[in-house]
Amino acid sequence: MGFWKSLFSSSESSAPSQLTHSDEYFAEANAEAPNSSTGSRIFFSTSREIDLYELEELCDAVGWSRRPIRKVRKAIQHSFIVVSMWEQQSNRRRLIGFSRATSDHAFNATIWDVVVHPDYQGKGLGKALMQQLIKKLRSEDISNVTLFADPQVVDFYRNLGFMPDPEGIKGMFWYPD
Amino acid sequence: MGFWKSLFSSSESSAPSQLTHSDEYFAEANAEAPNSSTGSRIFFSTSREIDLYELEELCDAVGWSRRPIRKVRKAIQHSFIVVSMWEQQSNRRRLIGFSRATSDHAFNATIWDVVVHPDYQGKGLGKALMQQLIKKLRSEDISNVTLFADPQVVDFYRNLGFMPDPEGIKGMFWYPD
Known part of the structure; x- marks a missing residue:
């Protein structure tokens, strides 16, 4: 749980394992837990121990095509970093966002599968999720962070x-002939 | 040496560890070893045991910025697949091309560091190198093969x-503010 430790160390926050909407980071991101008035909290995790059916539900909610659980498990295992986003309300926690990156652990990383539950969109939480992922990649000394973005x-x-096509560099995809 | 085995298995070629310019694959790629009249042969390898100073020389030859050997070693270790290209002449072999890909081992791969020595460019060898890499990625059931291409x-x-920006998908790079 190294990420927890760095993210929520005593120098950064008085909460040892949770980040409330009043923490500095969230003030920056202008993000708010939708139910903050009822005491819900948003937190992040880099644990790969995610219920893959809960992740599938999240991806269903944004209309992604279903993928074999077996392959999703393998992809998570072999990702360099995984950052998930959760809403916690008393003892119940709900997966509300997900992202991961592949990498050579030295120069380059590529971000995949960024998703935020529709109920939680438009509140700065996607930005907060991405900032966590980038922060983590930077702490691992990755200087080239890339992704492939849908037009919207x-x-x-x-x-x-993020810059599209910097210096004319083109993202390209291979399809079989 | 699993790649050798699949690439040069007896069903595909009578040469157990070399691919000559007369092999079917090279006929397809229309590639030719520059010194084929003097008995040189081109072959590929997925071994990660590459002399990193020889690789640095190759990258110097195409004018790339030097990178710390330590980080190059780490990047090669953590790449999903590495394909190098060699010219062999009697007992001497020379590194003439290199490529690698990162991956989640399930869905996506991203190709990095594709280089062919200037003396060997314009002969179809870059194409042959890429075809080996793609073939290997496909054999690992990777369906989304991506890269970031310089304009030239x-x-x-x-x-x-490879298709640039398919369906408007944009390759993007992150730079610190």
């Missing part, structure tokens, strides 16, 4: 500091 | 079946 989210990533 | 090599990759 290009501006979202641009606002986070 | 977009057409090279297009000819190999």
